[in-house]
Amino acid sequence: MKKITIDPITRLEGHGKIEIFLNDAGEVENTYFQIPELRGFEKFCEGRLAEDMPQITQRICGVCPEAHHMAATKALDDVFHVDPPSAAKKLRELFYSSFYVTDHTTHFYILAGPDFVMGPEAPVAERNILGVIAKVGLELGGAVIKTRMQNHRIIQMLGGRAVHPVFGLPGGVSKGLNEDERKEVEQIAKDSVEFAKLSLKVFDDIVLKNKEYLDMVLSDAYTHHTYYMGLVDEKNRVNFYDGKVRVVDPDGKEFVKYSPKEYLDNVAEHVEPWTYVKIPYLKKVGWKGFVDGKDSGVFRATPLSRLNAADGMATPLAQAEYERFFSTLGGKPVHQTLATHWARLVELLYAAERLLELSKDPEITSPNIRTIPTAKPDEGVGIVEAPRGTLTHHYITDENGIIKKANLIVATVNNVAAISMSVNKAAKALIKPGKKITEGLLNRIEMAWRPYDPCFGCATHTLPGQAAMEVVIYNSKGEVVDRLHR
Amino acid sequence: MGIGNPLLCDDGVGLRVAFELKDRVDQPEVTIMETGIAGLALLDLLVGYDRAIIIDAIQTIDGKAGHIYRLDTQAFDAARHTVSQHDIDFTTALEFGKKLGLSLPKQIIIFAIEASDVRTFIEECTPEVQKAIPICVELVLQELKKG
Numbered sequence: 001m002k003k004i005t006i007d008p009i010t011r012l013e014g015h016g017k018i019e020i021f022l023n024d025a026g027e028v029e030n031t032y033f034q035i036p037e038l039r040g041f042e043k044f045c046e047g048r049l050a051e052d053m054p055q056i057t058q059r060i061c062g063v064c065p066e067a068h069h070m071a072a073t074k075a076l077d078d079v080f081h082v083d084p085p086s087a088a089k090k091l092r093e094l095f096y097s098s099f100y101v102t103d104h105t106t107h108f109y110i111l112a113g114p115d116f117v118m119g120p121e122a123p124v125a126e127r128n129i130l131g132v133i134a135k136v137g138l139e140l141g142g143a144v145i146k147t148r149m150q151n152h153r154i155i156q157m158l159g160g161r162a163v164h165p166v167f168g169l170p171g172g173v174s175k176g177l178n179e180d181e182r183k184e185v186e187q188i189a190k191d192s193v194e195f196a197k198l199s200l201k202v203f204d205d206i207v208l209k210n211k212e213y214l215d216m217v218l219s220d221a222y223t224h225h226t227y228y229m230g231l232v233d234e235k236n237r238v239n240f241y242d243g244k245v246r247v248v249d250p251d252g253k254e255f256v257k258y259s260p261k262e263y264l265d266n267v268a269e270h271v272e273p274w275t276y277v278k279i280p281y282l283k284k285v286g287w288k289g290f291v292d293g294k295d296s297g298v299f300r301a302t303p304l305s306r307l308n309a310a311d312g313m314a315t316p317l318a319q320a321e322y323e324r325f326f327s328t329l330g331g332k333p334v335h336q337t338l339a340t341h342w343a344r345l346v347e348l349l350y351a352a353e354r355l356l357e358l359s360k361d362p363e364i365t366s367p368n369i370r371t372i373p374t375a376k377p378d379e380g381v382g383i384v385e386a387p388r389g390t391l392t393h394h395y396i397t398d399e400n401g402i403i404k405k406a407n408l409i410v411a412t413v414n415n416v417a418a419i420s421m422s423v424n425k426a427a428k429a430l431i432k433p434g435k436k437i438t439e440g441l442l443n444r445i446e447m448a449w450r451p452y453d454p455c456f457g458c459a460t461h462t463l464p465g466q467a468a469m470e471v472v473i474y475n476s477k478g479e480v481v482d483r484l485h486r
Numbered sequence: 487m488g489i490g491n492p493l494l495c496d497d498g499v500g501l502r503v504a505f506e507l508k509d510r511v512d513q514p515e516v517t518i519m520e521t522g523i524a525g526l527a528l529l530d531l532l533v534g535y536d537r538a539i540i541i542d543a544i545q546t547i548d549g550k551a552g553h554i555y556r557l558d559t560q561a562f563d564a565a566r567h568t569v570s571q572h573d574i575d576f577t578t579a580l581e582f583g584k585k586l587g588l589s590l591p592k593q594i595i596i597f598a599i600e601a602s603d604v605r606t607f608i609e610e611c612t613p614e615v616q617k618a619i620p621i622c623v624e625l626v627l628q629e630l631k632k633g
Contacts, residue, residue, distance in 0.1 A: 044493065044607035059493050059522060106526060129582055142586050149530050163521050 073168025
């Protein structure tokens with residue numbers, strides 16, 4: 001058997017690895033998606049004060065600290081049996097909307113954009129943000145930086161610092177907004193809405209109006225018919241901060257809608273010999289292997305999934321874009337993985353609009369931002385939508401609020417089965433016997449998992465000279481017959 | 487600016503050096519930061535400063551734990567197209583910022599400490615890396631004196 005290794009995945013936090021096994025005929029036999037193991041996080045949490053969890057868990061990685069901070073904070077509400085005041089909930093959602101604006105902006109322009117703006121097979125030296133601004137213009141680059149900085153300003157305003165905020169507390173938040181700050185947030189929100197609209201226009205011009213790209217988005221190589229998961233409000237509209245988890249089947253029909261506490265009744269974990277990651281699947285459907293379809297418990301939790309799992313968006317411009325999304329792509333649900341990039345931009349617009357709504361809410365400057373917990377702590381579950389998918393924190397404490405057990409299902413882990421399947425399908429469609437394996441071809445395989453934006457939360461750095469992307473081809477005896485460096 | 491994750495063993499060594507420096511540096515014009523980010527977000531934090539000294543963990547092929555490398559951005563430049571583009575790498579972020587006309591430090595020095603374990607959740611460094619902390623603190627103080 002021949003073996004191709006792509007390690008590490010480029011443009012991701014931490015190192016991942018894709019192993020592609022070829023048979024003697026040179027066809028793809030199978031592929032494996034590996035996540036680096038971080039040892040002992042749950043154990044590390046045991047014996048600590050529950051109220052430290054929003055600070056501890058947000059250090060899991062440098063990409064989405066705010067998502068862990070918020071899931072942990074909500075789990076603490078549940079652990080301490082406390083309902084935060086309405087203003088505190090709105091402040092949390094405002095904070096979280098700002099975070100979404102920064103995160104989705106970064107993904108689209110830095111990670112996804114280069115493939116489309118420069119082309120999937122453009123030289124690697126050009127397929128990055130510098131190439132993008134050289135082609136699209138400096139002005140857009142400036143808007144990206146400004147949007148990120150402005151929204152980090154909001155996070156800092158409420159969280160005390162731009163990275164690793166100190167904001168969420170059981171029963172509320174640590175700081176509110178005064179009128180001057182509120183005005184500043186409102187202006188930033190207005191700018192962010194304009195920026196989101198501009199970003200959708202960029203997507204329209206570059207991807208949707210390019211037949212070759214649209215065909216690629218719609219192609220079978222990047223398509224899977226799975227279940228979809230996402231948090232929804234009481235009207236089944238997309239919500240990042242709160243609500244129930246809704247799952248729709250591959251036909252788009254509601255399969256289940258559950259409260260955070262019921263997650264263990266709905267999600268089970270499958271163990272494979274080749275990875276330490278326990279692969280989540282829908283318990284009531286069952287694990288049938290790495291296959292799609294209605295009989296397989298494989299689900300996806302991504303921006304695309306959230307749009308599929310909901311009935312609409314809660315803000316007007318995002319709703320209009322939501323409708324355009326589904327009418328352009330042939331109705332609900334959309335199964336094309338590459339459409340996730342567009343879904344992310346619909347969500348960017350929603351986040352900016354929601355930020356604006358909340359900044360104008362009369363209650364947002366209320367000083368009533370905390371309900372002091374008085375009940376005995378025991379157990380709690382908090383679920384939010386992280387930008388990369390549904391994020392669950394579950395803590396069990398003793399009566400003094402000391403953590404006895406912590407369980408985290410992070411966004412990327414939800415998608416491990418789907419990512420493996422996506423890579424396998426793209427590899428099978430693209431690698432053919434006798435066809436030269438080029439960097440561009442490998443990038444097209446990478447494009448199958450980039451929409452999920454898997455995040456490994458591992459932040460070490462490499463010295464110059466170390467090969468970042470290496471492809472090694474082995475013959476059936478295990479000897480290296482070819483080696484490709486980026 | 488110390489960068490790293492304080493919960494992830496040697497990954498947090500840069501933060502520990504920055505923490506030690508807080509007691510050793512009294513020039514009002516010097517800001518000491520501890521953070522856990524990279525790429526574009528790092529750019530946001532560097533805007534408005536004249537000089538930057540970054541302290542971070544690093545892992546190199548056959549590297550010896552606790553070794554300290556003094557790098558300037560040229561060293562990262564040389565290999566930009568061969569190293570991984572996580573998110574956006576530091577050099578690309580800087581080049582991006584310069585193209586946009588952001589007010590970025592004129593000089594950036596990176597002290598990188600060779601890490602041994604960056605995968606275990608523990609709030610302390612391995613002994614070899616621990617020993618490098620006071621040495622790196624002195625190196626940063628000397629660097630500051632250069633003005």
